[in-house]
Amino acid sequence: MSDMQRFKRVLIANRGEIALRIQRACRQLGLETVAVYSEADVDSRHVREADVALCIGPAAASKSYLDREGLLLAAKVTGAGAIHPGYGFLSENADFADAVEAAGLTFVGPTGDSIRMMGDKITAKRAMRDAGVPCVPGSDGPLPASAEDVRAVALEVGFPVIVKASGGGGGRGMRVVHTVDELEDAVALTAKEAQQAFGNPTLYLEKYMQKPRHVEIQVLCDTHGTALWLGARDCSLQRRHQKVLEEAPAPGIPPETIAEIGERCVQACRQIGYRGAGTFEFLYEDGIFAFIEMNTRVQVEHPITEETTGIDIVAQQLRVAQGGMLDVRQEDILMQGHAIECRLNAEDAATFMPSPGTVTRWDLPGGPGIRVDTHVINNYTVQPYYDSLIGKIISYGATREQAIARMRVALAEMRVEGISTNIALHQDLLADPKFQDGGVDIHYLERWLAERAPS
Amino acid sequence: MSTMENQVPVFEGIPSSEDLARIADLLVQAGLETIELSDGMGARCFMRVPAPAPALVSGAQVATAAAPVEVPSSDIAVKAPYFGVLALTDLAEIGTVVRQGDVVGQMRIGTLQVPVTVPVEGTVVDVVGQEGVLTGYGAVVVRVEPAA
The missing domain is CATH 3.40.50.20 (Rossmann fold)
Structure with missing residues (x-):
């Protein structure tokens, strides 16, 4: 190379x-x-x-x-x-x-065509289904006309199901159905609403995932036919669709299951001629993986995968862009230990309002298994014009317990003055017994915050 | 709160200034100080209405620029309106009398040329930009003492 x-x-x-x-x-x-x-x-x-x-x-x-x-x-x-x-x-x-x-320049990333395909939810999902990547079980198209046939589809998918208008969006034109008895009325009503709201009564039906986790698979592909999966990340701790804390691997999901999904992801990459780094995002509930979307870029949380695989993802992106071959084979990639990332934001701990300003003290943590990715230095001024991410603390341990313990020490060591940060939020989260058990769902953090709220 | 939810425009990217003003009015009417809007993709918009004072929008957390640096002299910095390789003109000489709109330099990128124009009539008192050097947006090219 x-x-x-x-x-x-x-x-x-x-x-x-x-x-x-x-x-x-x-x-x-x-x-x-x-x-x-x-x-x-x-x-x-x-x-x-x-x-x-x-x-x-x-x-x-x-x-x-x-x-x-x-x-x-x-x-x-x-x-x-x-x-x-x-x-x-x-x-x-x-x-x-x-x-x-x-x-005449090189774009460090996939082709425009790959980005375009994955940017469109329908074409992305179709491509994934064709490649054998699991998607949300559902009607795979418009619902049949007869109530009998609809019932058969719903029973096969399994309750609860969600009935959605093809022309809908933004949370409108959908209805969750918990039992078979409610189905016929719900379908009729949603179709009527869809006709009124979108001028199109066409409906489809999907399995309704009540308490899913967000689990994603990192992939890395070169332009010589090598496509690798680098394990899973669990990014279920989210507030308003923003990830707050991520970990790798996803607690409690058997490695064989991840390997199977990973293989399907790289198979999809080969089929669409994908190059560079990418992430397949899934909802995961009761052993079912459902593809949500593919991110065709490096992600904020890529370091936890770097820690558990030893692969420098950004350097590999550049190597692939140079036209080089990935010099790793799938069987050589060992996913070892556990890594956690806490996103540090310049924001008010209670209101989450951005807290721009000059950082007057910035003492970073250290010790075994601690990595800090940040552009902030002492006296740096956090600008109000952009997002409030000021850095990421990444902890690595042989076990999840060790990674958590190291992160807690790191957060306690960190000293920031001049701006507000969410360090205390991370400390509280890491001390939470449910988090420590592992495997909380994507709604957990918002519920937890609501319960903590003063009134 | 539920009534307000129905009135706040759907959040799809940064709201227009009219929408921001409307949301601010709703906040004041509802006696609330802050609102956070977010979409399904994780974009967020915060607004804070100054606590007791009513009405005006404090903006969507877009603060003003850094405090202006105090310049003791009365001259004016003529800045590069774009980046590029700077080519100074004959007017970029200390002591030259310039008029508004005069071109003291060109920012060049290949065949693209963006002129650096003088905003006021006056005299060039300093030439800061360097001929043939890659120069960034907002860099000072010359300083002009405005005519009295």
């Missing part, structure tokens, strides 16, 4: 901790970096340390990190041969990926 270098200089089209993470991977591979930044990020650590740093616009992301034309021009004027989009911003923008390649 050393003889084939498609690019020597990488433009990092992102900011914050992931920009620094990408820069580190580039350095390790002997690649030069271009940090493009908004006026608000002039004092960012990765900007100061980059080989080339270029301010490309004002604080507004639309005029900097989301400015496609500006980013391409910046690559041109700095002589960058590749663009790494990180996560968020333009990372899952198929048109941008196409434009990068059309400009």
Whole structure:
């Protein structure tokens, strides 16, 4: 792979901790970096340390990190041969990926076509089903006309089921049905509502997952036919669809089950010609996996998989983008130990309101099994213009108990002044007996927060 | 609260300023201080209405820029409107009298050229930008002392 270098200089089209993470991977591979930044990020650590740093616009992301034309021009004027989009911003923008390649540059990620296919829920689900990736059991299309046939479908799927309008969305035009007796009335009523609301009475039916967990599979593919799965992550602890704490592996799910799902995921990758890093997200309940979507980029929580597999995912993304071959075989990947990630946010502990400002004290934890990915340094000013993620503490242990114990020590060691953070929330969560048991569902954190609320 | 939920516009990306103003009015009417909106993809929008004072929107947590740096002199910084390789013009010389709209430099990227124009009539007192150097957005190119 050393003889084939498609690019020597990488433009990092992102900011914050992931920009620094990408820069580190580039350095390790002997690649030069271009940090493009908004006026608000002039004092960012990765900007100061980059080989080339270029301010490309004002604080507004639309005029900097989301400015496609500006980013391409910046690559041109700095002589960058590749663009790494990180996560968020333009990372899952198929048109941008196409434009990068059309400009003769390398997009560190999958092709625009792959991104497009996975960005559309219907085509994504169809592709997954074709490849044997499990999806939510359901009617696989419009419900039949006769009540008898509908009943047969529902019984096969198993109650509770959710009846949804094909034309619906945003939580409207759907009804949960718990028993077979309610089915006929529920279908008639939902069809009538769907006709009134969306002008289309077509319905479909799916298994209703009441208390699912969020379990996802990391994959890594090169352009030479190698597709690997790197184990599972459990990201069930979420608030308002934002992940708060993640762990790998997913507690209580047998490794053989994950291996089976992992194999199907990489099979899907081969079928669609996927390249680079990606994540298959599933809901998991009662032993059933149901595909939700695929993220066609590196994820915030990728470090816990790096800790349990020893594979540097960002460096591998760059290797694949160079056209290199993955030098690992599936059978060589050992998923060992347990890793936890706590996302540190600059936000009010009680209201979750963002808490921008200058960090006047920033003492990081350390010791065996502790990793901190952050762009924040002492006297750094957390900007109000972007998301409130200021870093991630990752703990690793031989067992889940050890990983939890190390994380609790790390959180207790961490000292932050000048801004509010969610460190105390993480401490309380790690002390929670249900969390310690493992395997809580995606609604658990919101329920737990509601119970803690003062009134 | 339930009545308010029905009135708040559906959150699909950052609301328009009209929607923000409407939500702020609803907050005040309901006697609430803060609201958090979120969508199915994890995007969030916070609003806080100043505690006792009614009416005005405090904005969706978009704070003002950093405090302006105090400049003792009265001259004006003429900044690069775009990034690129700076090509100075003949007007970018200390002592040159310039008029509003005069071009003191070009930001070049390949064949693309974006002019650096002077916002006021005056005299060039300093040339900060360097010829042929890759220059970022917002970098000072020249300083102009406005005509009295």
